[in-house]
Amino acid sequence: HVALFLVVASTYGRAGREPPASIDQVLTDFPHVLPGGVGVVLNERAVMPSCCCGLEHWSEWRRFLTTGQSPWTGHDPAPLVEAQDDVVQIWSDGGMGQKPHETPITFSRSAFELAVEAAAQDLRVFLKPLRAWLNVRAPQASAKFVSKFAASFVRV
Numbered sequence: 824h825v826a827l828f829l830v831v832a833s834t835y836g837r838a839g840r841e842p843p844a845s846i847d848q849v850l851t852d853f854p855h856v857l858p859g860g861v862g863v864v865l866n867e868r869a870v871m872p873s874c875c876c877g878l879e880h881w882s883e884w885r886r887f888l889t890t891g892q893s894p895w896t897g898h899d900p901a902p903l904v905e906a907q908d909d910v911v912q913i914w915s916d917g918g919m920g921q922k923p924h925e926t927p928i929t930f931s932r933s934a935f936e937l938a939v940e941a942a943a944q945d946l947r948v949f950l951k952p953l954r955a956w957l958n959v960r961a962p963q964a965s966a967k968f969v970s971k972f973a974a975s976f977v978r979v
Contacts, residue, residue: 824949824952825952825953825956826956828949828953829846829849829956831857831858832849832854832857832972833849833854835854835856835857835858836854836856845961846957846960846961846964846968847963847964849968850964850967850968850971853971853975854975855879855975856877856878856879857877857878857879857976858877858878859872859876859877859878860872860876860877860878860880860881860896860897861880861881861884861894861896861942863902863913863928863938865928865930868928870902870913870914870915870928871902872896872897872902873896873897873898873899873900873901873902874897874898874899875897875898876895876896876897878976879975879976880894880895880896881942881943881946881976882978883895884904884939884942885939885943887904887906888932888935888936888939891906893905893918896918897918898918898919900915900916900918901916901917901918901919901921902914902915902916902917902918903916903917903918903923904918905927906932909931909932909933910929910930910931910932911929911930911931911932911935912927912928912929913927913928913929913930914927915927943977946976946977947977950969950972950973950977953968953969953972954966954969957969
């Protein structure tokens with residue numbers, strides 16, 4: 824998983840440019856965006872992030888708990904996150920101002936908080952294998968790379 828992550832981190836958003844030849848080159852132009860984001864899955868239903876939504880937006884899900892403002896989830900179909908009392912609803916559309924059409928995935932606020940914290944924990948846990956992999960293959964850059972990744976994407 825770490826090697827795949829490093830391939831993506833060193834090539835994503837660099838269309839038309841030579842990929843970096845070393846970890847030091849990746850550090851020079853460290854990525855500020857990564858594809859993906861937060862997906863919500865409950866039983867057989869899933870609401871996945873849309874285009875232009877990346878991992879860099881994950882902490883907006885945590886911020887939603889205090890501000891009530893839907894996190895950026897991309898456009899087309901632009902998922903929407905809403906809170907009403909102690910219920911959080913995640914719609915597969917509606918995030919660009921239109922009325923949602925689908926039935927939302929619904930969580931209690933406490934279950935939603937636990938899920939957001941689990942996502943944060945997954946990112947924190949990933950730091951350990953990332954550091955271990957880099958310590959073996961690029962020890963001179965390991966600490967700096969892990970620090971930059973944590974500052975940009977983990978934000979504990």
